[in-house]
Amino acid sequence: MAGYDFKRIEAQWQERWDRDNVYGVSDDMSRPKYYVLDMFPYPSGTGLHIGHPEGYTATDIISRYKRMCGFNVLHPMGFDAFGLPTERQAMVENIHPAIITERNIATFTRQLKAIGFDYDWSRSVNTTSEDYVRWTQWMFLRIYNAWYDTSAQRARDISELPIPADITDPHDVELYRDAHRLAYIANIPVNWCEALGTVLANEEVDEWKEKGYTVERRPMRQWMLRITAYADRLxxxxxxxxxxxxxxxxxxxxIGKSEGAQVHFGVDGTTHTVTVFTTRPDTLFGATYLVLAPEHPLVDHIVSESHRADVASYREAAALKSDLERTELSKVKTGVFTGAYAVNPATGTPVPVWVADYVLAHYGTGAIMAVPGHDERDHEFARTFGLPIVQVVAPANGEAFDVHAAAFVDDGVGMHSANAEVSIDGLPTDEAKRTIINWLTTSGNGTSRIQFKLRDWLFSRQRYWGEPIPIMYFEDGTRRALDADELPLRLPEVAEFKPAGTGESPLATVPEWVDFVDAKTGKRAKLETNTMPQWAGSCWYYLRYADPYNTDAFCSTERERYWLGQTGVDLYVGGGEHAVLHLLYARFWHKVMYDFGYVSSTEPFRRLFHQGLILGEDGRKMSKSLGNTINPDHVIRDHGADALRLFEMFLGPLEASKPWNTKGIEGITRFLQRVWRLIVDENDELSPLVKDAPCTPDQAFVLHSTIKKTREDIENLSFNTAIAQFMIFVNEFTSATVRPRVAMESFVLCLAPFAPHLAEELWMRLGKTTSVVLEAFPTVDETALVKSEVEIVVQVNSKVRGKVVVPAGADQAALEAAAQTDENVRRHLDGKQIRKTIVVPDKLVNFIVG
RNA sequence: GCAAGAGUGGCGGAAUUGGCAGACGCACUGGACUCAAAAUCCAGCGGGCUCACCCCCGUGCGGGUUCGACUCCCGCCUCUUGCACCA
Structure with missing residues (x-):
């Protein structure tokens, strides 16, 4: 018996699609567009993971469906190919990362093509290609040459930055501009490992520490992007x-927006002021000490001689701790007294100033007023070091509360909070906050303040395999950004990819690349040696797909307006692991481009969907060490691409994590065989049961239910239930002795987005000569869905006692009468009084008896 | 600790303006076909009972609302993910 020969069929149709360029995307702007996007993969050396085809199949189904509904569909694929693993592999194998990248992309492309996705491969992008890097650098420069106009709430060109009248020296003007750019240089603590001579990413720190290396937080010169300017809009x-x-x-x-106040505390015997941020200004009267972060710049200025040594050693120890270690909750709080006292502006009382690493340098002002009576952390610290605890908020319900036993952190009413100028005693927390902020403002002791957790984006990496930052420095200390016509700034060819050992990137070890004479100015210059992080390329790739060959712009205005338009990408599907960083960074870049008129939507991705994880058969996360991985190549070899696609969609809801099941894919293979047998007989010819006959009413009902459900489920990304409906269809028609051709054709069209190879073959077997890809999706005949008779449930005292068939739309009296004809129902009603009857038309009758 | 999501047969899951719980598939059981097996086809498949009927119980646990609750409300338990001293 011939059966469904997926190997031959899949190879043949993939070749035909390729030959006929069936998936070529035209920029025909007269048609409505639909842009559906996958998160593009990092082409790792291990090849495609079984999880990749999950989201990709989902978007493939959507894109095929939308195309069949008449949309001009953009469904592109590319590669996010810069990255550390490739650089490491390059060092190990001593092969240039570009070659490894090329090899890995070839593998990924082959694997993706074998699944039969409808990507227009001619639009593919690769973030490491010169053509792409050029525009990533261009985008960086657009950000660099911009400042944020807070009053207009938008970015503007740096040339429009108003320069204060007292700044006249050209050098100072440049410094002023540099301080306002959206890309700027700052000294930021990074994870520096002296022994390795390199800066480590946060996730690498523990790995190296376990191996015995020392990693320290050390401020180093870094490029930053001013994403915080966009916090409110984001x-x-x-x-x-x-x-x-x-x-x-x-x-x-x-983003972490919180509202509160800044309060100034003068330091006794000095001219210094410690400014703190608090969300609870109403507890100011209860602030019994201050805490500065170990990195706070004021520490050195206020520390008393007798405490200087203790403070210095505490700060050193803090620098050696990783972020993770410093935030270990279980750990006991540590800190040292500086010997200095500051004055609480509300009470006039001197309060001790401490240094402790439970205060973070990078949040707020890096200093806090400690209110141990009403903050758990301060409470714990005060108990540890015997600092005073006072109560300034009482529970609103009037009950007593012992703040020495535990902090009272809820809102309440103020107490012990009055001085000659202001009192918040008896005021509820909300009102107390407003009152105290008013007083702070008028008395010059503080202001209201909105604080964000979001920090500026550390944008430089000390790596080889990334986009070079297109900035040069002259001997006189000035610098120049490359102009657009000088891009791309290419990476030098090097033999070694090891870090320079000085904290600089491997690029610093290539003097002939770093040192040069700038052609435009004729001056000696040095190039920036930091490269961009992997996030850079993925911040704008969705724009490039719209116009991938443009050499004058990253994307033409015309094509941006057509493919992105007011809504941006219509649907974006990818893993939940990118819920914050990638999506936030891309939104930020998009907004900058929006401010300069390069894109027309305020947001890049209108609708977003996260596919769930596919787990191993044992229900655990797939990993090589557990030996529970599934290789997509093997699945395709054994069951075919259509089976892989269908099975991944049938596993369960797209968003859920669900285990792989080898037996399950055999079930899907069986289903595909049954589909085949529906239309093709044992002699490999069109089944004689397929006839030019009309559907019976039951067949029409199943057919149109299937069309309707397929349409609805695709729109909702509920592919598992659509496939269940396909199975119902096949079960119904397999047992039929007449399989009306019209039903077979419509069904093949419904199946086409899910199992395109099989659908193409069956479409041809049904005598068609055009590709199923370009057919119109079948429409629902609602009249076929209207049943003349319906089965209604009959309940007695809310328990099901029988079912009766009645004409659809029967009225209440008819339903009640029909319900009582059921023998079992009659038995339950026998001898009892019907006290109430509930009737739901076409559904149910419920007799309540007493 | 905080936030979000989830808990339904042996397994994956279906069912939401509150109206037949368990669609569809897997596994399993029985039957047909076969010398036999595989494949295929047919039937059964939540638990209980006096086992074809009838009846009772059943959607993590305990309450509540309702004629009626997987679905809504209150209180717990468990799991997953994310964040985690953010003042």
């Missing part, structure tokens, strides 16, 4: 997005 615009609510929440939390 937060507000989340409300316009159709994203998973958990992702929206995570972004909101990450």
């Amino acid at each position: 937060l507000a615009d989340l409300d316009t997005l159709q994203w998973p609510s958990s992702t929206l929440d995570m972004q909101r939390h990450w």
Whole structure:
């Protein structure tokens, strides 16, 4: 018996699609567009993972469906190919990362093509290609040559930055501009490992520490992007997005807006002032000490001679701790007294100033007023070091509370909070905050303040395999950004990819690349040796797909307006692990481009969907060490691409994590065989049961239910239930002795987005000569879905006692009468009084008896 | 600790303006075909009972609302993910 020969069929149709360029995307702007995007993969050396085809199949189904519905569909694929693993592999194998990248991309492309996705490969992008790097650098320079105009709430060109009248020296003007650019240089603590001679990423720190290396937090010169300028807009615009609510929440939390006040505390015997941020200004009267972060610049200035040594050693120890170690919750709080006292502006009382690493340098002002009576952390610290605890807020319900036993952190009413100028005694927390902020402002002791958790983006990496930052420095200390016509700035060819050992990137070891005479100015110059992080390329790739060959712009205005338009990408599917960083960074870049008119939407991705993880058969995360991985190549070899596609969609809801099941894919293979047998007989010819006959009413009902469900489920990304409906269809028609041709044709079209190879073959077997890809999706005949008779449930005292068939739309009296004809129902009603009857038309009758 | 999501047969899952719980598939059991097996086809498949009927119980646990709750409300438990001293 011939059966469904997936090997031959899949190879043949993939070749035909390629030959006929079936998936070529035209920029025909007269048609409505639909842009569906996958998160592009990092082409790792291990090849495609079984999880990749999950999201990709989902978007493939959507794109095929939308195309069949008449949309001009853009469904592109590319590679996010800069990255550390490739650089490491290059060092190990002593092969240039570009070659490894090329090899890995070839593998990925072959694997993706074998699954039969409808990507227009001619639009593929590769973030490491010179053509792409050029525009990534161009985007960086657009950000670099910009400042944020807070009053206009938008970025503007740096040439429009108003220069204060007292700054006249050209050098000072440049410094002023540099201080306002959206890309700037700052000294930022990074994870420096002296022994390795390199800066480590946060996730690498523990790995190396376990091996016995010392990693220290050391401030180093870094490029930063001023994403915090956009904090308000990044937060507000989340409300316009159709994203998973958990992702929206995570972004909101990450941006972390909180309202409060800054309060100034003068340091006794000095001219210094410690400014703190607090969200509870109403507890100011309860602030019994101050804490500075170990990195706070004021520490050195206020520390008393007798405490200088203790403070210095504490600060050194803090620098050796990783972020992770410093935030270990279980750990006991540590700190040292500086010997200095500051004055609480509300009470006039001197309060001791401490240094402790439970205060973070990078949040707020890097200093806090400690209110141990009403903050758990301060309470714990005060108990440890015997600092005073006073109560200034009482529970609103009037109950007593012992703040010496535990902090009272809830809102309440003020107490012990009055001085000659202001009193908040008896005021509820909200009002107390407003009152105290008013007083702070008028008395010059503070101001209201909105604080964000979001920090500026550390944008430089000391790596080889990334985009060079296109900036040069002259001997006189000035610098120049490359002009657009000088891009791309290419990476030098090098033999070694090891770090320079000085904290600089491997590029610093290539003097002939670093040192040169600038052709435009004729001056000696040195190039920036830092490269960009991997996030850079993925910040704008969705724009490049719209116009991948443009050499004059990253994307023409015309094509941006057509493919992105007001809504941006219509649907973006990818893993939840990118819920914060990638999506936040891309939104930031998009908004900068929006401010300069390069894109027309405020947000890049209107609708977002996260596919779930595919787990191993044992229900655990797939990993080589557990030996529970599944190789997509093997699945395709044994079961075919259509089976892989269908099975991954049938496993369960797209968003859920679900285990792989080898037996399950055999079930899908069986289903595909049954589909085949529906249309093709044992002699490999069109089944004689397929006839030019009309559907019976039951057949029409199943057919149109299937069309309707397929349409709805695709729109909702509920592919598992659509496939269940396909199975119902096949079960129904397998047992039929007449399989109307019209039903077979419509079914093949419904199946086409899911199992395109099989659908093409069957479409041809049904006598068609055109590709199923370009056919119109079948429409629902609602009249076929209307049943003349319906089965209704009959309950007695809310328990099901029988079922009766009645004409559809029967009225209440008819339903009640029909319900009582059921024998079992009659038995339950027998001898009892019907007290009430509930009737739901076409569904149910419920008799309540007493 | 905080936030979000989830808990339904042996397994993956289906069912939401509150109306037949368990669609569809897997596994399993029985039957047909076969010398036999595989494949295929047919039937059964939540638990209980006096086992074809009838009846009782059943969607993590305990309450509540309702004629009626997987679905809504209150309180717990467990799991997953994310964040985690953010003042």
